[in-house]
Amino acid sequence: MQKEEVLFKTHYNGLCHFAWKIVGDLAVAEDLVQDSFVAYFKNTEQVSDNEIAVKNYLYSSVRFACYNHIRHEKVQQRYWNVVGFTEEDNIALELNMIHSEAIQEIYRIIEQMPTSCQQVFRLGYLDGLSNLEITRELKISINTVKTQKQRGMKMLLKRLNPEFLPLIIFLLKNI
Amino acid sequence: MEENSGHISQLLQKFLFGQLTEVEKVKFEEWLQASDQNRRLLESFRKAKNIEQDLAIVKQLDANKAWEKLNTKNNKTNHKWFIGIAASLLLLASFFYLWQSSYWKTDDDAVRNLALNLGQDVEPAQSGAILQLSNGEKVVFNDKTSKTYDKNKTFVGNASELIVKNDRSEHVSHLNALIVPRASYYKIILSDGTKVWVNAQSKLKFPAQFSENERRVSLEGEAYFEVAHDAKKPFFVDSKAGEIKVLGTHFNVFAYHDDIRTTLVEGKVEVRQKDKKLELSPGEFASLSKDNVIKGNADIQQDLAWHNNEFYFKKETIVNIAHQLSRWYDLEVKFRGNVQLSKEYSGSIQRDVKLSQVLEMLSYVSDLRFEVHGKELIIENKS
Numbered sequence: 001m002q003k004e005e006v007l008f009k010t011h012y013n014g015l016c017h018f019a020w021k022i023v024g025d026l027a028v029a030e031d032l033v034q035d036s037f038v039a040y041f042k043n044t045e046q047v048s049d050n051e052i053a054v055k056n057y058l059y060s061s062v063r064f065a066c067y068n069h070i071r072h073e074k075v076q077q078r079y080w081n082v083v084g085f086t087e088e089d090n091i092a093l094e095l096n097m098i099h100s101e102a103i104q105e106i107y108r109i110i111e112q113m114p115t116s117c118q119q120v121f122r123l124g125y126l127d128g129l130s131n132l133e134i135t136r137e138l139k140i141s142i143n144t145v146k147t148q149k150q151r152g153m154k155m156l157l158k159r160l161n162p163e164f165l166p167l168i169i170f171l172l173k174n175i
Numbered sequence: 176m177e178e179n180s181g182h183i184s185q186l187l188q189k190f191l192f193g194q195l196t197e198v199e200k201v202k203f204e205e206w207l208q209a210s211d212q213n214r215r216l217l218e219s220f221r222k223a224k225n226i227e228q229d230l231a232i233v234k235q236l237d238a239n240k241a242w243e244k245l246n247t248k249n250n251k252t253n254h255k256w257f258i259g260i261a262a263s264l265l266l267l268a269s270f271f272y273l274w275q276s277s278y279w280k281t282d283d284d285a286v287r288n289l290a291l292n293l294g295q296d297v298e299p300a301q302s303g304a305i306l307q308l309s310n311g312e313k314v315v316f317n318d319k320t321s322k323t324y325d326k327n328k329t330f331v332g333n334a335s336e337l338i339v340k341n342d343r344s345e346h347v348s349h350l351n352a353l354i355v356p357r358a359s360y361y362k363i364i365l366s367d368g369t370k371v372w373v374n375a376q377s378k379l380k381f382p383a384q385f386s387e388n389e390r391r392v393s394l395e396g397e398a399y400f401e402v403a404h405d406a407k408k409p410f411f412v413d414s415k416a417g418e419i420k421v422l423g424t425h426f427n428v429f430a431y432h433d434d435i436r437t438t439l440v441e442g443k444v445e446v447r448q449k450d451k452k453l454e455l456s457p458g459e460f461a462s463l464s465k466d467n468v469i470k471g472n473a474d475i476q477q478d479l480a481w482h483n484n485e486f487y488f489k490k491e492t493i494v495n496i497a498h499q500l501s502r503w504y505d506l507e508v509k510f511r512g513n514v515q516l517s518k519e520y521s522g523s524i525q526r527d528v529k530l531s532q533v534l535e536m537l538s539y540v541s542d543l544r545f546e547v548h549g550k551e552l553i554i555e556n557k558s
Contacts, residue, residue: 005242012241017232034245071536106226
């Protein structure tokens with residue numbers, strides 16, 4: 001894989017989640033993220049090689065693209081009103097960025113879990129099924145469900161950047 | 176590290192459920208005070224309640240597919256695609272500027288306030304025009320009551336439109352001129368039923384009575400034509416660089432400079448310059464310059480934006496944007512300092528808004544700052 005492809009695949013999900021949080025439409029979010037990547041690839045020489053700087057740059061440009069999109073929509077509706085539209089401050093932005101990165105990271109780890117564990121984990125946390133429902137769905141005992149969830153959670157705890165740990169506390173309580 | 180992170184996670188969990196012991200509270204407090212980042216994490220933790228929904232969103236994404244899609248899109252050089260690129264380029268560029276100067280700490284509000292300095296707001300263009308009759312007499316159409324001119328009642332008009340009646344007594348060589356000044360627009364219905372919308376700072380010359388075998392008008396500026404069909408009498412639009420021949424169609428002519436751009440919406444037109452000829456199909460444009468005629472696929476939304484009551488900038492330089500604003504709001508534009516004139520901007524906004532609203536939008540998407548004093552618009556870099 002080329003450097004560009006790696007960069008794209010590393011941050012795509014997180015950026016889309018991030019954009020989705022702002023525009024509220026996943027298809028639009030994906031378009032905006034892809035546009036931002038294209039723009040970035042054309043401007044590579046402008047941006048530092050530093051991985052974190054590149055990441056920040058991408059998140060910022062996606063954020064701006066999202067706001068521009070929202071504005072454009074508003075303009076289309078003839079409701080262009082500066083007062084009515086407030087942008088989040090930069091601390092909130094950084095939090096959102098961390099949040100999106102964390103979600104992306106959690107998802108990546110889930111994908112790496114052993115199949116049986118992953119199945120339970122996905123049903124439980126992505127599809128929102130209760131333990132009882134999972135036992136019916138997969139025809140396994142409730143104890144197996146619990147064990148797999150715990151296994152999955154251990155993997156998460158082990159592999160996840162400690163920075164993101166607070167997030168999964170909400171998952172923990174569902175074990 | 177592993178142990179440590181697990182520990183913090185446990186503390187956080189207990190904190191969440193209000194189960195911290197006194198000792199743990201101290202530890203937790205220490206951890207919280209240790210860095211800004213930790214405090215931010217606690218904040219982010221509050222956002223985590225919908226984590227299952229968040230994960231469900233990520234579940235719908237497929238980075239591999241998206242990458243493939245991106246590459247095919249990229250190779251096709253799709254038109255729509257460019258809007259995105261242009262928009263993002265500009266956003267990236269403007270952000271990069273802010274980013275270099277202050278990283279995350281940029282205060283958007285401060286920038287916004289700085290970006291616009293308006294003495295008095297400027298109203299958008301109004302409907303109205305001046306008719307210069309072939310005998311030199313001038314008539315101003317700028318109020319609502321309809322007026323009738325000429326002894327044969329050839330012209331009936333008010334502030335919004337002028338209707339020309341077929342006047343057989345008028346000689347075909349007698350040309351009248353419809354003058355649409357800056358900050359104005361107007362609609363005229365010619366004696367053959369052809370409708371012409373004329374943009375600001377434009378001049379349309381026409382006879383009250385067309386000749387036996389052709390209909391001919393001339394244009395400086397910009398106009399949108401809906402030509403009444405008459406196969407026996409072709410309709411010609413003369414411009415500095417050449418002529419446009421039509422039978423019955425809808426098209427736009429942009430003729431402010433020496434380069435004339437014709438954009439065809441419906442029907443067929445032929446663009447001619449001396450011995451060179453080009454035929455256009457709907458959706459195409461022709462560009463006539465001094466000694467060159469080219470054609471290509473037009474962006475109808477862009478070329479007809481003015482007719483659709485829209486400013487629609489797509490990869491346009493601030494110079495072009497400024498030209499449009501100067502005509503629509505009757506402004507003198509000046510650039511101060513080192514403004515990058517080649518940078519391209521995209522965006523759209525309704526045309527019937529005050530100047531401040533357009534500038535507000537521009538200042539959002541650019542690193543430019545605007546100042547208005549009376550009829551003067553000064554554009555400079557945000558400092």
